[in-house]
Amino acid sequence: MTTQPPSSQPPAEPAYADRVFRSSMAIAGGVLLLALGGWLGGDAMVRGEGRTPWLALAGLLLVVPLVVAFTFRPAVFVNDDRLRIRNPFRTIVLPWAQVADVRASYSSEVITQSGAKYQLWAVPVSLRQRKKAARQQVRKSQDDPHGRTSVTASVDDKARVAPADQTIADLREQAERCGRLPGAQGEVKIRWAYEILAPSLAGLVVMIVLLATG
Structure with missing residues (x-):
């Protein structure tokens, strides 16, 4: 029986997924805006007359990428090597x-x-969350004027900081x-987000042409 010689290459380091930070409120707002835009735009394209369906289509082509850019797209990706910021257009x-x-x-x-x-x-x-956290800190100091601490103090302190x-x-x-x-x-x-900019610009151009030739 033969044995394999030990490999001289070091073992590959495990790959860890990025931590991702997003705004849940922005995503919820994006869902509502897309639903409203799809309802109004779809109704205009189906029931509209003359140039109305084309204007509705151009409007959706302009607005939908912008809604995605400002609600779904923003995110922050973090690992030990770098910070990747995904903003609406960059x-x-x-x-x-x-x-x-x-x-x-x-x-x-x-x-x-x-x-x-x-x-x-x-x-x-959120300034409202900051004010709420400040009130909690003041309340804590009033509840324990002698400055006594407990094993849960560090957890409580994090809970009293705005997210x-x-x-x-x-x-x-x-x-x-x-x-x-x-x-x-x-x-x-x-890197610029051409996948957002290009369709929005196309929708804007189509809408300007339709309005100018109407």
Whole structure:
């Protein structure tokens, strides 16, 4: 019986799926807008007369990609190598070494080492949630004026932070932790969402032609 010599190649590292951040409210709004647009546009195309069906078709061609762009498309994909931001019209790939800061004021944004700023459409800031979290923190301090803590204090503290602010804190911590890893080096890459821009532009052109020749 012969034995196989041990392989000199190192075992492949396991591939982990990206963490994905999305806005559930935006997705719900997108579903409602698409349903409403499909109902109105479909009715106009079926029952409309003259140029109405063509105008409805051009309107859907213009509006549907925009609805998808601002509701379903925004997402943030995260792994140990890079931060990939998918905004309505662009996708930005940022190796962690290029990330100088991640912050949220009235909107969430990433700042690169060169000073460029990119918004995180998938992580909307809610001032109402911030006020609610602040009230919970004040209530906690009033309930325990002596500052006593328990084993559940860290869990409670996270529950008293607005979701967007907690996401930003997690991204900032990962940027600091992964910024020096070999796989986190590289340049910023930007890609335009032509699959959104092209049909919307086509719908706009068709609508302008129909209105101008009507």
